Amino acid sequence: MSVDLLAIAAHPDDVEQTCGGTLIKMAETGYRTAVLDLTAGDMGTRGTPEQRLIESEVAAKQMLVAWRGNMHFPDARLQNDISARMSLAMKIRELKPRVVIIPYWQARHPDHYRAGELAYEACFLAGLKKLDDYTEPHRPTKVIYSSIYAPVTPSFVVDISAQFDRRMAALLSYRSQYANDADAAALFPQEQEIRERLAAIARYYGNLIGAKYGEPFVVKETMRVDDIVNMGVRSF
Ligand SMILES: [Zn+2]
Numbered sequence: 001m002s003v004d005l006l007a008i009a010a011h012p013d014d015v016e017q018t019c020g021g022t023l024i025k026m027a028e029t030g031y032r033t034a035v036l037d038l039t040a041g042d043m044g045t046r047g048t049p050e051q052r053l054i055e056s057e058v059a060a061k062q063m064l065v066a067w068r069g070n071m072h073f074p075d076a077r078l079q080n081d082i083s084a085r086m087s088l089a090m091k092i093r094e095l096k097p098r099v100v101i102i103p104y105w106q107a108r109h110p111d112h113y114r115a116g117e118l119a120y121e122a123c124f125l126a127g128l129k130k131l132d133d134y135t136e137p138h139r140p141t142k143v144i145y146s147s148i149y150a151p152v153t154p155s156f157v158v159d160i161s162a163q164f165d166r167r168m169a170a171l172l173s174y175r176s177q178y179a180n181d182a183d184a185a186a187l188f189p190q191e192q193e194i195r196e197r198l199a200a201i202a203r204y205y206g207n208l209i210g211a212k213y214g215e216p217f218v219v220k221e222t223m224r225v226d227d228i229v230n231m232g233v234r235s236f
Helices: 013-018 020-028 049-062 083-095 111-126 164-171 182-187 191-208
Strands: 005-009 033-039 067-073 099-103 144-145 156-159 214-218
Touching: 005 013, 005 020, 005 083, 005 111, 013 020, 013 033, 013 164, 020 033, 020 156, 020 164, 020 214, 033 083, 033 111, 049 067, 049 164, 067 083, 083 111, 099 111, 099 164, 111 144, 156 191, 164 191, 191 214
Parallel strands: 005 033, 005 099, 033 067, 099 144
Antiparallel strands: 144 214, 156 214
16 A cells, blocks of 8 residues: 555544644545554543544544554553554555654653654654565655644644534544533533634634634745745735
């Protein structure tokens, strides 16, 4: 299998919040997209890992991804060790993504920043010829960091105005996490609160590029521009 775009994240329901709109938009453009979750969320307070995996499949359909998988690494104690890096590198060789989206390198949740670091190093390893004798080396050409929860200026923002509702539906597929019931209310923000919070965040980033809703990303390389007369975001 080979995909154009692969989003790697720590927990099922992370990509729905960080880059789901962009995944939908790229699938609509005709690219083959995929999601690889590193853990099944087995330390989560609500629901079981089995439930979350089923829900993540429903969400995958909403996001129009061609493939979604789970590494089943330990949740809440994700480690960037050699065995995790190797397993992930082998998966990257199998999926052959042209571009990867990974979590920004600073975050409150240790799994999130570790997922970014682990994914970056696995992408590097995946390109080494002598990693093993049986698989072809493959290294993505571009690493893009999803930065929605980091207090940093994005390198660019993707307009997801047309994809926002579908992304919201994808997130709300996680009924065990977000359903509106009495138990849930005590532990998790209810559906309406989630809708408002996600809309506010997406609105903020959309506003930066003159769109209604947006998703922010950071790249470490300088962005190249060939035509400065036709640039996207107006100054006035
Ligand atoms: Zn997470």
